[in-house]
Amino acid sequence: xxxxxxxxxxxxxxxxxxxxxxxxxxxxxxxxxxxxxxxxxxxxxxxxxxxxxxxxxxxxxxxxxxxxxxxxxxxxxxxxxxxxxxxxxxxxxxxxxxxxxxxxxxxxxxxxxxxxxxxxxxxxxxxxxxxxxxxxxxxxxxxxxxxxxxxxxxxxxxxxxxxxxxxxxxxxxxxxxxxxxxxxxxxxxxxxxxxxxxxxxxxxxxxxxxxxxxxxxxxxxxxxxxxxxxxxxxxxxxxxxxxxxxxxxxxxxxxxxxxxxxxxxxxxxxxxxxxxxxxxxxxxxxxxxxxxxxxxxxxxxxxxxxxxxxxxxxxxxxxxxxxxxxxxxxxxxxxxxxxxxxxxxxxxxxxxxxxxxxxxxxxxxxxxxxxxxxxxxxxxxxxxxxxxxxxxxxxxxxxxxxxxxx
Amino acid sequence: xxxxxxxxxxxxxxxxxxxxxxxxxxxxxxxxxxxxxxxxxxxxxxxxxxxxxxxxxxxxxxxxxxxxxxxxxxxxxxxxxxxxxxxxxxxxxxxxxxxxxxxxxxxxxxxxxxxxxxxxxxxxxxxxxxxxxxxxxxxxxxxxxxxxxxxxxxxxxxxxxxxxxxxxxxxxxxxxxxxxxxxxxxxxxxxxxxxxxxxxxxxxxxxxxxxxxxxxxxxxxxxxxxxxxxxxxxx
Numbered sequence: 001x002x003x004x005x006x007x008x009x010x011x012x013x014x015x016x017x018x019x020x021x022x023x024x025x026x027x028x029x030x031x032x033x034x035x036x037x038x039x040x041x042x043x044x045x046x047x048x049x050x051x052x053x054x055x056x057x058x059x060x061x062x063x064x065x066x067x068x069x070x071x072x073x074x075x076x077x078x079x080x081x082x083x084x085x086x087x088x089x090x091x092x093x094x095x096x097x098x099x100x101x102x103x104x105x106x107x108x109x110x111x112x113x114x115x116x117x118x119x120x121x122x123x124x125x126x127x128x129x130x131x132x133x134x135x136x137x138x139x140x141x142x143x144x145x146x147x148x149x150x151x152x153x154x155x156x157x158x159x160x161x162x163x164x165x166x167x168x169x170x171x172x173x174x175x176x177x178x179x180x181x182x183x184x185x186x187x188x189x190x191x192x193x194x195x196x197x198x199x200x201x202x203x204x205x206x207x208x209x210x211x212x213x214x215x216x217x218x219x220x221x222x223x224x225x226x227x228x229x230x231x232x233x234x235x236x237x238x239x240x241x242x243x244x245x246x247x248x249x250x251x252x253x254x255x256x257x258x259x260x261x262x263x264x265x266x267x268x269x270x271x272x273x274x275x276x277x278x279x280x281x282x283x284x285x286x287x288x289x290x291x292x293x294x295x296x297x298x299x300x301x302x303x304x305x306x307x308x309x310x311x312x313x314x315x316x317x318x319x320x321x322x323x324x325x326x327x328x329x330x331x332x333x334x335x336x337x338x339x340x341x342x343x344x345x346x347x348x349x350x351x352x353x354x355x356x357x358x359x360x361x362x363x364x365x366x367x368x369x370x371x372x373x374x375x376x377x378x379x380x381x382x383x384x385x386x387x388x389x390x391x392x393x394x395x396x397x398x399x400x401x402x403x404x405x406x
Numbered sequence: 407x408x409x410x411x412x413x414x415x416x417x418x419x420x421x422x423x424x425x426x427x428x429x430x431x432x433x434x435x436x437x438x439x440x441x442x443x444x445x446x447x448x449x450x451x452x453x454x455x456x457x458x459x460x461x462x463x464x465x466x467x468x469x470x471x472x473x474x475x476x477x478x479x480x481x482x483x484x485x486x487x488x489x490x491x492x493x494x495x496x497x498x499x500x501x502x503x504x505x506x507x508x509x510x511x512x513x514x515x516x517x518x519x520x521x522x523x524x525x526x527x528x529x530x531x532x533x534x535x536x537x538x539x540x541x542x543x544x545x546x547x548x549x550x551x552x553x554x555x556x557x558x559x560x561x562x563x564x565x566x567x568x569x570x571x572x573x574x575x576x577x578x579x580x581x582x583x584x585x586x587x588x589x590x591x592x593x594x595x596x597x598x599x600x601x602x603x604x605x606x607x608x609x610x611x612x613x614x615x616x617x618x619x620x621x622x623x624x625x626x627x628x629x630x631x632x633x634x635x636x637x638x639x640x641x
Contacts, residue, residue: 074588078595087585120615120618269498315568318566348582353579393586
């Protein structure tokens with residue numbers, strides 16, 4: 001066991017300059033270490049399948065983003081509370097004819113629970129990640145991570161696995177019990193990075209004119225603050241000083257992206273706070289995000305790229321409204337905006353009814369007769385209630401709507 | 407007796423928890439310092455306050471990531487006990503504090519302190535996590551952190567009348583989602599295969615996660631353990 005530091009040790013440390021191993025620096029690219037581990041036979045390194053697009057990360061490393069053949073590591077918060085987020089990601093793939101897997105042998109990353117309660121440990125988290133990655137590898141498809149927290153969490157766990165042989169050995173022992181190999185993907189890829197590289201394709205198929213829309217972007221903390229060197233940056237977006245994803249896609253669709261002073265602030269989600277201490281969550285979301293956006297730029301829409309951010313920023317607005325605060329901006333993910341722009345049905349695909357802040361004025365501004373599509377959706381629901389239809393399927397949802405405003 | 411930071415620095419916190427032996431507080435700190443991530447999360451502190459200005463929690467609570475970094479760097483065992491017994495649960499885990507020019511990660515230090523607090527079964531930790539048991543139950547048993555059936559009107563009244571409308575319609579709405587893996591599922595986020603759940607239960611037992619749960623909530627441990635053992639034996 002480590003002991004308390006003595007003054008003599010401090011004096012000794014201060015008596016000479018400290019040289020840090022650059023390989024251990026925060027900005028060190030650990031991909032070489034992954035190749036070394038693969039060469040030693042310690043891990044299987046799953047390669048990004050072709051076709052892929054290379055994009056620039058914060059410190060200049062090129063990151064490969066797969067176009068298709070992806071294994072969709074879904075988000076529990078999206079599927080559970082904002083399902084239009086998930087269905088929009090899949091709908092975009094289907095519109096472009098891209099090959100993907102929607103697995104049922106995936107578990108949550110358990111990161112939300114870990115950041116909320118710490119009732120876990122490094123070995124458990126690394127084993128959960130490795131089980132999911134091994135399962136994806138066995139199908140031959142490459143993981144595409146829907147959740148920003150899973151993305152950040154897995155990047156942290158990957159670093160721990162690379163740096164800690166004891167942890168690797170422990171996880172390998174657990175994987176052996178499950179009959180699975182220890183697999184680490186060559187890149188850990190967030191779906192918003194896929195949206196970023198596909199934005200030109202979305203714009204080609206755009207059927208809704210969005211040029212009259214002003215949006216603010218909430219950058220998701222766990223996307224770009226956790227293992228910061230692995231997020232995508234572009235010199236054309238805020239001079240390369242802020243992450244590029246989301247903003248690039250909105251601009252590609254012709255949306256006016258407006259800046260606001262508290263862009264760096266988190267949404268207030270807080271992991272345990274959103275569940276058991278929501279007074280903090282709703283106060284922060286209203287006072288530091290929504291109201292600031294409203295006062296400074298009065299946007300039509302807030303767009304973000306993570307599970308908790310959509311839920312927090314959307315659901316917290318009711319209490320702000322009850323207290324007479326300046327709120328009332330609908331909140332969507334980048335995938336939902338892209339899908340809507342390409343003609344996704346507002347309820348069968350985008351699932352607006354799972355969002356609580358009034359989204360009707362936004363659709364009306366786009367010239368979309370939401371009532372007509374809500375009535376269509378009610379026919380689906382009535383048929384499900386009557387037992388004549390088991391549910392809405394892709395056969396109902398694939399066909400884009402022709403809104404006729406572009 | 408060697409000179410240590412404990413018996414040298416006159417600016418240490420006073421003993422606010424005399425009911426807890428110093429040796430216990432020191433053990434909790436040393437467990438934290440012994441974590442392999444500790445030395446990557448703490449390099450020292452310039453006292454610039456950038457972490458505090460970025461911290462959402464510091465705006466609403468008596469909480470400071472700078473105090474955490476300083477207390478850890480000074481090995482101020484008494485103050486660290488104050489932090490581990492209360493402050494750590496205020497952190498929003500957004501990691502905005504990693505803006506630190508010294509490359510500290512106060513949010514990361516909080517994650518280690520939380521793990522130590524949970525593992526040690528601190529009473530304050532048990533109290534904080536009391537309302538959280540149903541979430542732990544869900545994530546460990548279902549393989550999903552959250553599900554639509556958790557959004558009950560009485561628990562989410564501050565989300566407004568939408569919650570009541572949602573709750574009344576949720577089972578039908580959930581059938582009206584085109585994604586195959588999530589259509590119609592109300593008690594989990596998506597369909598998870600039984601084999602996958604058995605693999606997850608194996609992970610919990612093999613990695614000591616069940617022992618962690620036992621430390622914070624013995625009743626929950628008994629419940630989870632019985633269900634998982636039975637499933638594993640059948641599986």
